[in-house]
Amino acid sequence: MRPPRHIVALAGAVLAALALSLFSDRIDPYFLDVLTGVGINVILAVSLNLVNGYTGQFSLGHAGFMSVGAYLSAAITVLWGPSLLGADGGTAAQQGVLFFAALVAGGLGAALAGLAVGIPSLRLKGDYLALVTLGSGEIIRVIFQNVDALGGALGLNGIPAYTTVFWVYSAGALTVFTVACLVQSTYGRGFLATHDDEIASEAVGLNTTRYKIVAFVVSAFFAGVAGGLYGHFKLTITPTGFDFTKSIEIVVMVILGGMGNTVGVILAAVLLTILPEVLRSVDQYRMVLYSMLLIALMLARPKGLFNFDYGAICARLWRRLAPARPAGGGPGAR
Amino acid sequence: MSEFLQQLINGLSLGAIYALIALGYTMVYGVLRFINFAHSDVFMVGAFIGYYAGRHLPQGTVWGGLVAMAAAMAGCALLGMLIERLVYRPLRGGPTLNVLITAIGMSLFLEYAGQLVFGATPRAFPTIFPSRVMEFHGLIISMNQVLVIVVAALLLLGLELTVFRTRIGTAMRAVALNPGAAQLVGINIDVVISFTFGLGSALAAAGGVLYALNYPSIDPLMGVVPGLKAFVAAVLGGVGNIPGAALGAMILGMVETFVDGSRWSTYKDAIAFTILIGILLFRPAGLLGRLTAEKV
Numbered sequence: 150m151r152p153p154r155h156i157v158a159l160a161g162a163v164l165a166a167l168a169l170s171l172f173s174d175r176i177d178p179y180f181l182d183v184l185t186g187v188g189i190n191v192i193l194a195v196s197l198n199l200v201n202g203y204t205g206q207f208s209l210g211h212a213g214f215m216s217v218g219a220y221l222s223a224a225i226t227v228l229w230g231p232s233l234l235g236a237d238g239g240t241a242a243q244q245g246v247l248f249f250a251a252l253v254a255g256g257l258g259a260a261l262a263g264l265a266v267g268i269p270s271l272r273l274k275g276d277y278l279a280l281v282t283l284g285s286g287e288i289i290r291v292i293f294q295n296v297d298a299l300g301g302a303l304g305l306n307g308i309p310a311y312t313t314v315f316w317v318y319s320a321g322a323l324t325v326f327t328v329a330c331l332v333q334s335t336y337g338r339g340f341l342a343t344h345d346d347e348i349a350s351e352a353v354g355l356n357t358t359r360y361k362i363v364a365f366v367v368s369a370f371f372a373g374v375a376g377g378l379y380g381h382f383k384l385t386i387t388p389t390g391f392d393f394t395k396s397i398e399i400v401v402m403v404i405l406g407g408m409g410n411t412v413g414v415i416l417a418a419v420l421l422t423i424l425p426e427v428l429r430s431v432d433q434y435r436m437v438l439y440s441m442l443l444i445a446l447m448l449a450r451p452k453g454l455f456n457f458d459y460g461a462i463c464a465r466l467w468r469r470l471a472p473a474r475p476a477g478g479g480p481g482a483r
Numbered sequence: 484m485s486e487f488l489q490q491l492i493n494g495l496s497l498g499a500i501y502a503l504i505a506l507g508y509t510m511v512y513g514v515l516r517f518i519n520f521a522h523s524d525v526f527m528v529g530a531f532i533g534y535y536a537g538r539h540l541p542q543g544t545v546w547g548g549l550v551a552m553a554a555a556m557a558g559c560a561l562l563g564m565l566i567e568r569l570v571y572r573p574l575r576g577g578p579t580l581n582v583l584i585t586a587i588g589m590s591l592f593l594e595y596a597g598q599l600v601f602g603a604t605p606r607a608f609p610t611i612f613p614s615r616v617m618e619f620h621g622l623i624i625s626m627n628q629v630l631v632i633v634v635a636a637l638l639l640l641g642l643e644l645t646v647f648r649t650r651i652g653t654a655m656r657a658v659a660l661n662p663g664a665a666q667l668v669g670i671n672i673d674v675v676i677s678f679t680f681g682l683g684s685a686l687a688a689a690g691g692v693l694y695a696l697n698y699p700s701i702d703p704l705m706g707v708v709p710g711l712k713a714f715v716a717a718v719l720g721g722v723g724n725i726p727g728a729a730l731g732a733m734i735l736g737m738v739e740t741f742v743d744g745s746r747w748s749t750y751k752d753a754i755a756f757t758i759l760i761g762i763l764l765f766r767p768a769g770l771l772g773r774l775t776a777e778k779v
Binding site: 281436 | 517518570573574577578579580581582583584585587588589590591592594595596598599707711714715718749750752753755756757759760763764767
């Protein structure tokens with residue numbers, strides 16, 4: 150029996166990430182930095198897309214969940230790491246295991262926070278949900294500002310630099326894999342149904358609240374993982390780094406990519422991470438541009454800029470490149 | 484006891500400012516059913532217009548202060564109507580999510596355009612009104628606090644009269660109740676909505692000037708936090724309900740002031756959102772609001 154195609158794709162992506170990180174010594178460090186930032190944003194945007202795109206709920210608190218993951222995983226490596234690894238810092242394998250455990254713990258912590266926020270708030274819709282998720286993100290931030298063990302308002306410093314391209318892109322591949330499998334499964338059709346018409350879905354017996362909560366928790370988990378990666382990449386985290394503006398940045402990626410279109414969202418995340426690097430000289434205009442982009446998109450192209458049917462495009466390209474094949478059946482066509 | 488009264492007065496003046504902002508949210512929500520996220524930034528623009536006008540007026544006089552405030556209100560009324568005309572009207576009747584995103588976009592645009600135009604550094608607000616501190620049986624009451632409460636009360640009274648005693652106010656209530664039917668009886672919805680935005684923005688501008696007087700430094704991001712809290716106040720009172728917004732704002736102002744004076748003062752900014760989540764859980768229509776069934 151052949152292994153299913155999506156598993157092969159996941160394994161391929163992880164192997165590619167590993168291969169890339171093996172050559173990371175030869176790659177320009179600046180380029181590597183940008184690459185890592187792109188990967189983290191891809192995880193954030195793709196996971197938020199599960200809630201905002203596929204399930205049609207508008208969450209504005211993604212940065213809050215990211216901060217839970219960032220703080221929890223950083224706390225593990227900073228506070229417990231030295232005693233676990235010993236004075237010499239441990240071998241690379243030990244560090245890897247510790248980092249993996251920290252990332253998973255960060256993700257689980259964020260998922261728990263997502264559950265705590267989601268259960269009360271997901272009965273709400275639209276504007277109210279947006280506001281409550283925003284408020285929850287702010288509450289999380291205020292709490293972190295008051296926990297002195299985690300540095301309080303000054304933030305947590307001296308986080309070990311464990312994040313590599315391998316970790317980021319493996320986590321990214323896992324995020325895309327999970328979201329794609331979830332949405333395309335029989336169970337996952339419920340997300341799309343909730344998005345399309347909540348009342349009709351309830352009428353045919355779907356528990357829309359449960360779907361929303363599942364989407365929320367899964368999305369929060371990956372936000373937490375992304376937060377852990379971010380913390381071990383930037384080496385210092387502050388509560389204000391995860392405020393409302395950060396949530397908005399992720400939301401813009403999802404909207405630009407076309408809500409509910411994973412490929413589009415990945416492209417948007419890549420573009421919106423690279424763009425500020427390219428436009429570094431006009432950095433003060435960045436947020437003005439973002440906001441004008443949002444308004445213009447909603448007025449002119451409300452379904453997003455990169456919202457194309459990528460499967461159909463691939464199929465058409467394939468047919469053009471291989472005209473000898475019988476029409477109608479390229480591999481991308483579904 | 485005197486400390487309690489002191490906090491009560493501080494809370495009242497904070498609540499009065501929240502009320503002025505909350506009314507704009509609640510009126511717009513009443514006629515259009517969406518959260519105008521840009522409202523908090525209109526509040527900021529109001530403070531800045533007051534700042535520029537105040538610098539060219541004699542300091543510390545009542546009429547100078549009133550002129551600065553009137554300028555801010557007029558300027559923001561225009562800005563509010565302009566935003567509605569250019570950005571929100573083309574989307575009217577569109578999906579809620581699109582309108583919400585546009586409102587957030589507009590809010591960010593005002594904030595960051597404000598940083599470019601006004602500069603990001605906080606500035607000291609001129610003392611446009613006479614400032615004096617009165618002591619009364621151990622209570623310290625500043626002239627600004629009295630001013631905030633009096634001006635807010637007068638504006639609320641004026642709003643109440645406008646909404647319940649004038650033709651345009653009746654039209655506003657009709658549009659809030661049922662836009663389609665309002666149009667059928669000959670109400671020009673565009674004019675009413677434009678007027679609502681103008682009125683709400685003018686109140687927010689007054690709130691901005693008063694806020695700047697009490698917390699005398701202004702910057703382009705100053706609107707975000709008071710704006711969010713004012714919206715919480717509107718939800719607390721029952722969104723779309725004008726007396727409710729004023730009541731919710733007073734409650735929120737009080738609670739915040741008392742928390743600020745207690746040993747949990749560092750959690751002050753989280754209080755509003757905790758209240759919001761609580762109210763939406765247990766009484767989603769707010770204190771004075773009525774629940775409406777959803778029609779399929």
